[in-house]
Amino acid sequence: MKNNIKKVLIVDDDEAILEAIQIAIEGEGYSVETLTDGEEALDKAKKYKPNVILLDLLLSGRDGSEIVKEFKTNNGVKDIPIVMISAHPSAKKSALDSGADHFLAKPFDLDELFKVLGKYSKN
């Protein structure tokens, strides 16, 4: 059963959002790790091996799209689907262009988030 629990890594510099998302998706049965610092994302992902990463586009430390590029060129993590989240609705294009698998504009519907997580955490 332990293998069936899907793991999600959330990276966002706003702790209130991190906490809200964590509560919501843990309620749906996901295992969650959170990070406020984008610099640590790659190391964290290598250790934690999440099924999906929820990544904020505009992090205070580093641009989210740079992190995506880093992930997508790094063996071992490049197959982890990344869902980019941003308060900028028009950031969709740059997010997808940088290699993210999906884009969700903040504030999103919980139902939509669950649907997206369900889709990308299958493998």
Add this chain to the structure above:
Amino acid sequence: MIVTAMQDYLAQRLAISSMNKRTNKYSSVMAKNYQKTRYNPNKKLQNLIELHSGILDQVTEAIFIIDLEGKVAFWNKEAEDVFGYTGNEIVGKNVYRLCNKDVRNIARDYLNNLLNGGSKDVVKWEVSKKNGETTWAEIKIQSLKSAEGVSLGYIGAVKDITSQKRYEDNLKFNFNVSKKLAESLDYEATLKEIGNITVPYFADWYSVDLVDRKGNLKQVSIVHKDPNKVIWASKLRKKYPINRNSRSVLWRVIETGVPEFYPFVSDKLIKKVARDNDHLKVVKEIGFTSAIVVPLTVNGQAKGTITFVTSSSKRRYTEQDFHLAQQLTDRAAVAIENSLLYEEVKKEKERINELVSNVPGVVWEVVKEEEGGKFKLSYVSDYAEKMSGYTADEWYSTSDYWEKVIHPEDLEKAIDESTLVFKSGESGVSRYRWVKKTGEVIWVEAQSNVIKDKAGNFVGLRGVTSDITERVEIENRKDEFISMASHELKTPLTSLKIYTKLLQDKVTKGKKDKTAIYYSNMYKQLERLNKLVNELLNVSLIQTDKFEIKKSNFSLSQLVKAIVESTKPNAREKEIVLMGDIKKKVCGDPEYIEQVVNNLLANALKYAPKGDKIIVGLKSRNKDALVCVEDHGFGIDKCYHDKVFERFFRVYDKNDKTYPGLGMGLYISKQIIQRHGGDMWLESEKGKGSKFFFSIPFTDEK
């Protein structure tokens, strides 16, 4: 010719007769003619004269014979008529007294020259008559020699050519006047100059009098060859001013507009004109001979007079002179009209320059060149230097200078936009950057209008370019602030939405009690808040040109159908009807197009009356798909049709109900459509509802 032939004949005959020494026979004639004179010329000469005086008296030309010293030896009857002197009065007197002072030496030299075999040309000299009048004479002189070849004197034939000479001189005078009139536009100075040409040639006195504002006749010019007399005349005028109440010839001429001509000014006339005894005395002192007073008629109104008077020259004006004086005055009047017009134009130009110099921007004008089709600078106001650092002269140095100050990155856009204004014929506003002489970059806004020629062709552009750097900076700061604020608002909104949803699910668990409704309302309001924040963000993105569109090919028809279906449940008591279909796919960002359709539908629902039928129409056109959303609400006044698509614009009508909103929806919608290469417009009449249209180009794919 006759005169010359006669002279030659006489000269020969005289020589022969002197040779024959047949002098005694005619001594009685001579004695008869000159008994009162004590003059005894050279014997030989005397003999000649005695022999031929009978014939010479018959000649219709004035003939005179003088001795070598210049004393008159013979004077025929015609000469008496021309000069007024009888033979008795003039014989024995020096002939040079008949010449004007300035001709005397010339005449002497001429005669000496003749003795030495000099030229026998005809000369034209001004001579004086007995009555003091001067006259122009054409004189042919030959020397008289005895048979031995000894010089005895001269024989001369005189022709009065005053009228002919005057005619020639008048032509010259006329020409000089015309030249003066054309030279200057300062008419008072010109009128004085004309006076300097007129005196002493045409008149001894010349005066110009103009009616001033008070209705007095002001002497603007008085000319006489003697400056003391000018001062004296000016003083006289001050003592005896002329206005509508004075019985003055000048004033009468102004009132009647008819020129007056006095070939001879009689004492009787002077008496009539004189104000009092003192005045009479003074006027008599001037000694008028002839006078002409001509009205100076400017723009159909007699503004004054020009007066020509002869006195010391004793010249009597002729009809020809009167005509010339009128001609001259008419020409002066035309010159005054021109100068007044010029003054007016100059003043107007100065006024416009003054106005333009107060405009806080560069006022400019460019003309489209026929060849090359470039815009050539034809005017730039001095403010250009203040704004660009380059002087107006630098601006004019090359015709495309206006392009040189534009920031290289903005040049293409600036030229494209000017060309668009030029082609459309509508006024336009264009924003770009200038690089100042100092290297500083400023933002400018150019408002331009098309210049049309008489035929309505577009020939150029004119407008005002203002420095809007400060405004742009404030706008940028504001857009940045909106962008940051909306971003910041979204963070708590995200958490709020999540918690609300969690609570809703946990507490209500599918129940439909009051708590469930409250949570549902709460969630809807959060959605609304989110929509507002999104709109704010979009406005700032559009403003800063950071608005990105991800285009794909999709079916507009399907998208609109889906939106209509999902909106129907929220339509309350209003009906939404979909009409038409579009088969072809369009190219665009479906999320943004959805936002546009949603916005139009939401507006229609907001403004449509209860029970209204909202029609969503779909139509294929040649190159694009057309969507129309029609309601039958209170409509929009025509004057707002363009304004409703402007940022933050709200229709304000104190009689209408007010509806909430920030004036962002239609602005964003039109911007989205325009960024798709489409257009959005409105057909509406107040009280009859509105039709909002938008078009999206079809995809190139087949």
